[in-house]
Amino acid sequence: MKITITREIAVSLSFLLFGAGVFYSIYSIEVVEGVNALYTQVMIVPNFVTAVLFDWRGFDTLGECLILITSVLVTGMVFGKGLFNWDFLREVYREEDGKDVDLGFTPIIKVLAVPMAVLLMVLGVVVILGGHITPGGGFQGGALISAAYVLAMVAFGRGRCPVRFTHRFLESLESFGALLFLILGLIGMILSGYYLFNIREIYGIPLFPSPPGIGDVGIIPYLNIGVGLKVLAGLSTITTLLVSHRIVSKNIGRG
Amino acid sequence: MDLQLASFITAGALVVLGLYGFFFVDNVIKKIIALSIISSGVNLTLVAMGYREGGYVPIYIPTVEFQVFSKHMAYPLPQALVLTNIVIGASMLAVMLALSIVFYRKYRTLKTSVILKED
Amino acid sequence: MDYDRFKKEMEREGSGDSVSVGAGLTGELILYSFLVTGLFLLSRIFGKVLLATVGILAIGIGLHMMPMVFRFKRENSNHIVLQLFWISIFLGAISMIIFIAGSR
Amino acid sequence: MNLLPLIVVIPLLMAIVFSYIYRSKYIRLLTLLMALVLLVLPLLGLYGPYFFGGHGVVYIEGMPFVSGILYTLNPLKETLIFTLMLIGVLVLIISTREERLSGTFTALVLMGLASVSAVILTEDLFNLYVFYEIAAITQAGLVILAGREEAYRSAFRYLLVGTMAGSILLLGVGLLLSATGSLNIVDMGRYLALKPLTPTVYGALLMLIVGLAYGGGLPPFHTLKVDLYSRTKPFVAAILQTYSKFILIALMLVILKLFGGLPIFNTTRGVLIALSVFAMVFGTVMALLQDDYRRLLAYHTVSQGGYVALGLALGTPLGIVAGIFHGINHALYKSALFIGAHIVEKIKSPYMREVGGLLLAMPTVTFLILCAKLASIGIPPFNGFQSKLLLAEAVMSADMPELVILMLIVSIGTFLYMMKAFYLIFLKPCSEEQLREYREVRISKYHIFSLGLLVLLCIVLGLYPDMVLDRLLPLGEEIAIE
Numbered sequence: 001m002k003i004t005i006t007r008e009i010a011v012s013l014s015f016l017l018f019g020a021g022v023f024y025s026i027y028s029i030e031v032v033e034g035v036n037a038l039y040t041q042v043m044i045v046p047n048f049v050t051a052v053l054f055d056w057r058g059f060d061t062l063g064e065c066l067i068l069i070t071s072v073l074v075t076g077m078v079f080g081k082g083l084f085n086w087d088f089l090r091e092v093y094r095e096e097d098g099k100d101v102d103l104g105f106t107p108i109i110k111v112l113a114v115p116m117a118v119l120l121m122v123l124g125v126v127v128i129l130g131g132h133i134t135p136g137g138g139f140q141g142g143a144l145i146s147a148a149y150v151l152a153m154v155a156f157g158r159g160r161c162p163v164r165f166t167h168r169f170l171e172s173l174e175s176f177g178a179l180l181f182l183i184l185g186l187i188g189m190i191l192s193g194y195y196l197f198n199i200r201e202i203y204g205i206p207l208f209p210s211p212p213g214i215g216d217v218g219i220i221p222y223l224n225i226g227v228g229l230k231v232l233a234g235l236s237t238i239t240t241l242l243v244s245h246r247i248v249s250k251n252i253g254r255g
Numbered sequence: 256m257d258l259q260l261a262s263f264i265t266a267g268a269l270v271v272l273g274l275y276g277f278f279f280v281d282n283v284i285k286k287i288i289a290l291s292i293i294s295s296g297v298n299l300t301l302v303a304m305g306y307r308e309g310g311y312v313p314i315y316i317p318t319v320e321f322q323v324f325s326k327h328m329a330y331p332l333p334q335a336l337v338l339t340n341i342v343i344g345a346s347m348l349a350v351m352l353a354l355s356i357v358f359y360r361k362y363r364t365l366k367t368s369v370i371l372k373e374d
Numbered sequence: 375m376d377y378d379r380f381k382k383e384m385e386r387e388g389s390g391d392s393v394s395v396g397a398g399l400t401g402e403l404i405l406y407s408f409l410v411t412g413l414f415l416l417s418r419i420f421g422k423v424l425l426a427t428v429g430i431l432a433i434g435i436g437l438h439m440m441p442m443v444f445r446f447k448r449e450n451s452n453h454i455v456l457q458l459f460w461i462s463i464f465l466g467a468i469s470m471i472i473f474i475a476g477s478r
Numbered sequence: 479m480n481l482l483p484l485i486v487v488i489p490l491l492m493a494i495v496f497s498y499i500y501r502s503k504y505i506r507l508l509t510l511l512m513a514l515v516l517l518v519l520p521l522l523g524l525y526g527p528y529f530f531g532g533h534g535v536v537y538i539e540g541m542p543f544v545s546g547i548l549y550t551l552n553p554l555k556e557t558l559i560f561t562l563m564l565i566g567v568l569v570l571i572i573s574t575r576e577e578r579l580s581g582t583f584t585a586l587v588l589m590g591l592a593s594v595s596a597v598i599l600t601e602d603l604f605n606l607y608v609f610y611e612i613a614a615i616t617q618a619g620l621v622i623l624a625g626r627e628e629a630y631r632s633a634f635r636y637l638l639v640g641t642m643a644g645s646i647l648l649l650g651v652g653l654l655l656s657a658t659g660s661l662n663i664v665d666m667g668r669y670l671a672l673k674p675l676t677p678t679v680y681g682a683l684l685m686l687i688v689g690l691a692y693g694g695g696l697p698p699f700h701t702l703k704v705d706l707y708s709r710t711k712p713f714v715a716a717i718l719q720t721y722s723k724f725i726l727i728a729l730m731l732v733i734l735k736l737f738g739g740l741p742i743f744n745t746t747r748g749v750l751i752a753l754s755v756f757a758m759v760f761g762t763v764m765a766l767l768q769d770d771y772r773r774l775l776a777y778h779t780v781s782q783g784g785y786v787a788l789g790l791a792l793g794t795p796l797g798i799v800a801g802i803f804h805g806i807n808h809a810l811y812k813s814a815l816f817i818g819a820h821i822v823e824k825i826k827s828p829y830m831r832e833v834g835g836l837l838l839a840m841p842t843v844t845f846l847i848l849c850a851k852l853a854s855i856g857i858p859p860f861n862g863f864q865s866k867l868l869l870a871e872a873v874m875s876a877d878m879p880e881l882v883i884l885m886l887i888v889s890i891g892t893f894l895y896m897m898k899a900f901y902l903i904f905l906k907p908c909s910e911e912q913l914r915e916y917r918e919v920r921i922s923k924y925h926i927f928s929l930g931l932l933v934l935l936c937i938v939l940g941l942y943p944d945m946v947l948d949r950l951l952p953l954g955e956e957i958a959i960e
Contacts, residue, residue: 007459010463011278011459011463014462014466014467015274015279015465015466017465017466017469017470018462018465018466018469019274021469021472021681021684022267022469022649023267023270024473024677025653025677025678025680025682025684026263026264026266026267026270026300026649026653027264027267028676028678029304029656029657029678030657031304031330031656032656032669034660034669035543035544035545035660036305036330036331036659037539039331040326040328040330040331041325043315043321046314046315046316047313047315048313048315048331049313049314049331049334049335049338051331052332052334053335053338053339055531056531056545056546056547057546057547057605058530058531059530059531059547059605060335060339060547060604060605063593063608063609063612064608066490066493066589066592066593066612067343067612067615068342068346069497070586070612070616071346071615072349073582073586074350074618074622075349075350075353076582077582078350078354078630079353079357081500081580082500082623083578083582083622083624084576084577084578084583084623084624084625084711085625086625088625088627088630089625091361092357092361134314135312135314137338171498172498175494175495175497175498182491188531189479189483192532193479194529194530194531195483195487195530195531196530196531197531197532198532231342238349241353242349242353270649274642277458278462286638287638290638290641290642290645293642293645293646294641294645297645297648297649297652300649300652301652304652304656332661333655336604336652339604339608340648343611344641346611346615347615347637347640347641347644350618350619351634351637351641354630354633354634354637355634357630358630358631358634361627367454367455368453368454368455370631371454371635371638372453372454373452373453374452374631393898393901393902394769396894397766397895397898398767400891401763401764401766401891404759404762404763404888405759407884408755408884411887412880415878415880415881443763443767446763450701450760450764451701452635452702452704454635457639457698457702458639460697460698461639463698464691464698468684469684471745471748471749472680472683472687472742472745472749473680473684475742475744475745476677476680476742476745
């Protein structure tokens with residue numbers, strides 16, 4: 001495909017115009033406080049971002065959980081999960097014998113990777129569980145844990161990885177995380193009539209044991225745990241899919 | 256210079272640079288990187304919107320009085336939006352990377368004009 | 375625009391029977407009438423002599439470029455370079471229109 | 479209790495379950511059961527607003543703001559969701575006759591249904607963006623399911639451009655958030671009408687138009703959409719085109735609500751009308767040149783999308799109603815046509831020259847497809863006629879008679895290529911041998927049932943258009959621009 005010089009000029013001009021438009025409109029932003037005034041004055045949990053994320057805009061967070069699930073599903077499908085037709089994939093993965101190339105890294109990295117991975121995982125759990133009090137939350141913690149898993153996998157290769165999650169286990173974990181979120185929303189609906197209602201207490205018993213003086217936490221920690229499980233499983237599954245041939249061979253019915 | 260204005264300028268520059276990379280670079284991986292740069296620019300725009308002069312991090316610590324805190328805290332809403340958008344960006348990225356792996360195995364090249372040719 | 379030349383072009387594309395040629399000719403006519411009607415509309419809304427002149431020029435160029443359908447088909451291909459080209463032109467055009475209209 | 483969110487939540491829940499058990503033996507049975515459940519969903523909600531998490535309206539400095547996420551249900555949205563779910567049900571039913579059906583297909587269809595109904599229902603711009611992205615990724619996934627190289631390629635194209643357009647859309651949402659301090663569409667519209675416009679708002683408008691053109695398949699993004707529709711299995715294309723039509727309608731309504739009363743709207747209207755006219759003409763001209771039946775239908779979808787967008791872009795009450803009505807009609811007859819194309823592809827091939835004489839092999843299906851074709855052209859007893867007439871009226875009353883002429887010309891083009899396809903596939907004489915070959919292929923009852931139901935709906939809506947129009951008209955007057 002040859003592009004003539006006239007076209008080059010036209011495309012550059014229009015890019016300049018659009019770029020200038022984008023830049024100008026971002027440059028001239030003047031922030032209006034609006035509904036932010038409410039979000040800064042009402043305290044639900046000490047971490048205000050978490051409060052916006054799970055209380056006021058909980059449904060957005062649900063949508064974003066679902067997009068990760070869809071993405072994992074579609075990534076799996078790109079590598080042959082449940083397709084109508086496998087001709088193209090069989091053609092592409094023709095010469096493969098279905099084995100992963102697991103070289104691993106030098107001993108220095110291997111020695112360092114394990115304690116680092118363990119530390120990261122512990123930190124991730126802390127970040128998830130304290131997401132409503134301290135900086136952090138489900139995404140950040142989940143991303144940390146899956147980073148630990150990826151680190152171990154990269155250092156040792158997929159076969160000899162000390163941290164072993166099977167594919168099926170990750171899938172279950174992910175579905176469980178998202179289902180937890182959806183069902184907590186449904187419980188809120190049954191109790192109050194509003195989907196994803198932040199139930200503070202049932203019969204006077206607070207839902208999550210928390211130290212006094214940090215407000216009514218409600219279901220936010222559970223939502224955090226659900227999101228954390230889903231993110232850790234989702235990101236790990238995606239990485240596994242991207243590095244592994246064996247899953248493809250299994251999917252397309254070979255080995 | 257005002258910190259917020261500087262952030263907006265950086266964000267605008269990131270978006271425009273990303274658009275340049277997306278339209279003019281003929282390499283799938285570089286195009287995907289450009290897309291993620293656009294996404295970062297958008298995220299930076301959002302975060303910079305929540306900026307307040309001399310503000311606090313939006314996590315309440317009882318050592319400050321709540322009235323003072325709430326008057327000076329950075330706006331939490333844009334930050335929440337950014338968290339959501341990061342995951343959306345990551346999901347799109349994952350699918351596109353998977354597709355480019357498959358096409359690389361088929362064509363042994365990353366040129367967009369070869370992979371996504373007319374058919 | 376004579377039928378024979380059109381048929382020859384169609385045959386080169388691999389579909390030269392009478393049904394396809396008829397369809398192709400209709401496409402050509404639709405494109406041309408789109409040009410004409412669009413110019414009518416624009417000149418009525420903006421009401422400028424200049425625009426009318428430019429419009430007649432455009433129709434003339436269109437007549438000269440006939441058959442337009444084949445060029446049109448090439449531009450509508452799904453080659454990524456062409457797609458990105460037209461998307462970029464689209465972005466530039468609407469940003470120009472909106473920002474110019476906004477600055478008035 | 480108002481069960482409105484269940485319209486979105488139940489498909490999402492079941493999508494997760496289906497993607498988990500995708501290799502189960504009972505997938506076909508479960509899919510059929512799920513289809514039945516889907517039919518009930520549109521009846522669950524009550525009219526009026528629904529506040530998520532119980533966060534209602536708050537007053538800040540005397541201005542009302544919705545603090546959480548707001549869904550509203552009104553007769554218009556209910557009709558749209560009912561159509562969407564109906565087509566989803568039919569597609570799910572047909573899919574059970576496919577070999578190698580797995581839970582991934584059902585999961586993706588459900589995810590798409592949920593996300594598009596969320597896009598229709600929501601009054602919150604960021605929530606709309608999130609579900610818009612889910613819809614984009616779902617559509618790419620549904621195309622990948624076909625598993626051929628072209629399918630992979632068109633999904634890749636769609637995602638590459640889609641990520642760009644999605645980011646641009648989000649930037650627009652962010653700019654509007656900064657300019658108005660809210661994410662609720664009604665609040666934003668109110669604020670924008672009060673304050674003078676800044677370059678930020680113009681930028682936001684520009685970016686929303688980009689998002690609209692991508693989501694709805696207007697030029698220059700139409701080539702991407704055409705690839706999507708023509709590279710997948712035709713019955714999947716039926717649900718794909720419904721998704722993009724309804725996203726188009728939803729985003730158009732958002733633009734009307736946000737910018738309708740502003741001085742900039744005149745220019746916006748010009749841009750949108752130009753885009754929709756381009757879609758109409760480009761779709762028709764390209765469809766005339768196609769040999770592949772699926773591609774022909776795909777381009778037809780683009781040109782009818784232009785009609786829908788034209789009606790909505792006018793901004794008059796009649797225009798909005800006509801546009802939405804045409805969108806609903808289009809979803810119905812176009813799904814019928816795609817299902818017909820699926821049957822044709824199953825019997826012989828999607829290339830029109832290789833088929834011929836199918837009339838003798840399956841007269842019923844031929845008759846039904848002919849009806850759907852007539853509806854798509856706009857012949858009186860069918861619904862296409864009613865909505866096209868209404869559109870022409872709306873365009874006339876908006877003082878643009880040239881566009882009516884153009885619409886007529888485009889309709890003639892539509893007639894020509896639809897009849898060309900009908901002749902080549904069904905009427906062209908064929909050999910005895912070929913006929914025997916056709917007769918060997920069994921057409922499932924499910925296919926004929928879905929086709930028949932859709933055609934029946936087309937006739938009913940054509941005879942009694944007031945059934946839908948009565949529900950749309952009050953809303954049209956509410957949204958319309960002076």
